[in-house]
Amino acid sequence: MNRYGIDIWGKQKFDIKDGKVYVDYKSKPAIINIVKSARKKGLSGPLLIRFPHLIESQIELIYKTFSKVQKDFKYKGSFNAVFPLKVNQYPGFVKNLVKIGKKFNYGLEAGSKAELILAMTYNNEKSPITVNGFKDNEMIILGFLAAKMGQDITLTIEGINELENIVENMNNFEGTVPNIGLRIRLHSSGIGIWAKSGGINSKFGLTSLELITAIDILKKYNILKYFTMIHFHIGSQIEDIAPLKKALREAGNIFAELKKMGAKNLKAINLGGGLAVEYSQNKNNYHRNYSLDEYANDIIYLLQDIAKRKGVEEPDIFIESGRFVSASHAVLVAPVLELFSKEYSETALKLKKTNPPLISELYALYKDMDKKNALEFLHDGIDHMESLLTLFDLSYIDIIDRANTEILVNLIIKKAVDLLKDKNYNELISIQERVQERYLLNFSIFQSLPDSWGLKQNFPVMPLSKLNESNTRSASLWDITCDSDGEVSFDVKNPLFLHDVNLEEEDYFLAFFLVGAYQETMGIAHNLFSHPTELSVEIDEESYNIQNIIRSKNIIEILGNIEYNKNEIKNILFNKINKSDLINKTKKSKVFDILNIFLNDNSYLKTDIIQSNFFEEYENE
Ligand SMILES: *Cc1c(COP(=O)(O)O)cnc(C)c1O
Numbered sequence: 001m002n003r004y005g006i007d008i009w010g011k012q013k014f015d016i017k018d019g020k021v022y023v024d025y026k027s028k029p030a031i032i033n034i035v036k037s038a039r040k041k042g043l044s045g046p047l048l049i050r051f052p053h054l055i056e057s058q059i060e061l062i063y064k065t066f067s068k069v070q071k072d073f074k075y076k077g078s079f080n081a082v083f084p085l086k087v088n089q090y091p092g093f094v095k096n097l098v099k100i101g102k103k104f105n106y107g108l109e110a111g112s113k114a115e116l117i118l119a120m121t122y123n124n125e126k127s128p129i130t131v132n133g134f135k136d137n138e139m140i141i142l143g144f145l146a147a148k149m150g151q152d153i154t155l156t157i158e159g160i161n162e163l164e165n166i167v168e169n170m171n172n173f174e175g176t177v178p179n180i181g182l183r184i185r186l187h188s189s190g191i192g193i194w195a196k197s198g199g200i201n202s203k204f205g206l207t208s209l210e211l212i213t214a215i216d217i218l219k220k221y222n223i224l225k226y227f228t229m230i231h232f233h234i235g236s237q238i239e240d241i242a243p244l245k246k247a248l249r250e251a252g253n254i255f256a257e258l259k260k261m262g263a264k265n266l267k268a269i270n271l272g273g274g275l276a277v278e279y280s281q282n283k284n285n286y287h288r289n290y291s292l293d294e295y296a297n298d299i300i301y302l303l304q305d306i307a308k309r310k311g312v313e314e315p316d317i318f319i320e321s322g323r324f325v326s327a328s329h330a331v332l333v334a335p336v337l338e339l340f341s342k343e344y345s346e347t348a349l350k351l352k353k354t355n356p357p358l359i360s361e362l363y364a365l366y367k368d369m370d371k372k373n374a375l376e377f378l379h380d381g382i383d384h385m386e387s388l389l390t391l392f393d394l395s396y397i398d399i400i401d402r403a404n405t406e407i408l409v410n411l412i413i414k415k416a417v418d419l420l421k422d423k424n425y426n427e428l429i430s431i432q433e434r435v436q437e438r439y440l441l442n443f444s445i446f447q448s449l450p451d452s453w454g455l456k457q458n459f460p461v462m463p464l465s466k467l468n469e470s471n472t473r474s475a476s477l478w479d480i481t482c483d484s485d486g487e488v489s490f491d492v493k494n495p496l497f498l499h500d501v502n503l504e505e506e507d508y509f510l511a512f513f514l515v516g517a518y519q520e521t522m523g524i525a526h527n528l529f530s531h532p533t534e535l536s537v538e539i540d541e542e543s544y545n546i547q548n549i550i551r552s553k554n555i556i557e558i559l560g561n562i563e564y565n566k567n568e569i570k571n572i573l574f575n576k577i578n579k580s581d582l583i584n585k586t587k588k589s590k591v592f593d594i595l596n597i598f599l600n601d602n603s604y605l606k607t608d609i610i611q612s613n614f615f616e617e618y619e620n621e
Helices: 031-040 051-073 091-104 114-124 135-147 158-172 208-220 242-260 294-308 323-329 357-368 374-393 399-420 427-430 452-453 555-561 565-581 586-598 613-621
Strands: 014-017 018-022 046-049 079-084 107-110 130-131 154-159 179-183 227-231 269-270 318-321 330-339 437-439 462-463 473-478 507-513 533-539 544-550
Touching: 018 031, 018 437, 031 046, 031 330, 031 507, 031 533, 031 544, 046 091, 046 130, 046 427, 051 079, 051 091, 051 294, 051 533, 079 091, 079 544, 079 586, 091 533, 114 130, 130 135, 130 462, 135 154, 135 158, 135 294, 135 318, 135 544, 154 158, 158 208, 179 208, 208 242, 227 242, 242 269, 269 586, 294 437, 323 330, 323 427, 374 399, 399 544, 555 586
Parallel strands: 046 533, 079 107, 079 318, 107 130, 130 154, 154 179, 179 227, 227 269, 269 318, 437 473
Antiparallel strands: 014 018, 046 330, 330 437, 330 507, 462 507, 533 544
């Protein structure tokens, strides 16, 4: 049975039983059953399902791991963590996160004024807030206000001008000053496709010379006592632990040097985010070469070692892991709308009395194929198809011949796959390389998996049911945008096998996992598809509960979002209907009613048949 790598990317979170994917927690509900419940509530189209218990387990895992390693090493500094809001700012996530994080004193990180407002609003009272990114005067004033509100806030300075800005505001807040952090520019470079955050040429951070200048300014204005933290972030999804270790050594030494320069209250090193998520579905291709244990061990060992050698106290540790905390909590479920080759049946053939010889040969290949010759006949069939398509281009055969070619080749492929499905996997892969079935999914890659499109990042994907049936169709996945980039493709090295389903008889859902980090705010409304309908699922010992349903935006709202005047659109449409001679006067208001229903629906495709015969229908009223 193909487990779609669930033991790699979904360990202890998801598993398979009775052919269905289930959530491995308490009553262990099958995801397909959750989807069916949601549909009963009238939620159609793609669904983004959040599992708050998976936010909790990730936060808990981080704190427990560090706590254990702290004990093992008798490490004297404290361990702290904040969630970087840029990774997921949606209320369905953030509100759960702060509720769950309270008992750990888990805080928030903000990188913009809007995020800082969110942090000031929702952060647990005693939990830390860190502020990174470029700051103007307003953002710095917000930092002072947060401090005035009693928040434990640290403004991390990205450049000397920000420090000067803090100095200027100093006297306006009756002695309340936020903690000051300095972002350090590391010599060691960033990593992965997300690099550019670290390294000597990185976008962020103070050089050694600037650090010295900063300390001078802090001393001059007598505010060195507010300087408590140094910060760095070498990039997201750190797949190899080595660059992080290098960065830690560098940061540990800078910490010790700054303390020697008199920064008495400097207590913490904030090592940013980057803790990687294992997205791989293939055991020959892990994305991450370390575990959380190793990550924690390396950090504490290295910082302790440097502190010992340099004779300074062991620093408090802050981390800003976003991806690791949020990725697994969200699952995107997309209904399959169509298999592109479904219409290719034997009855669809339109064979003539005399056919071009190659067509007759194709037909014979199809009829005479058996287990022994299947592979050979398949290859012959594909060769014939290419010749026949060339003959069409040269006007030697007509469109009926061309249709017969397409049908026969598809029949040959299906028969070959069926005959060979008990053979070994590699053979199946080799024959499927050129004969992928295209599955049309009701979702937008640009909206819901932007990193799949923009960074070619892969997300684990699998069907939610039929997992005890043979899956023999090598697949590529197409979304409903009319953009040719709207495809998740798979190759021979990394194939995706799905089921041959008859969608008239059964539903078939695919789920993309680990989509809880970055995808939602990065998603774009290409073709005006909006954020999918989302819901949270609380699971207990007996059952589960669907909460916090937020429906996908309707069409008129989406148009409003890109600054169209909603009333103007309605008025123009209404006037056009009114003026039209083709619509009977008595029916005009009904036509408008129907249009209104459509405007107030979301733009994802509906599978139910909508009555379009309302002209006739109303005639009899
Ligand atoms: C993006 C970012 C993070 C989060 O990184 P992850 O890879 O999601 O853990 C943390 N800190 C800073 C400063 C960032 O810019």
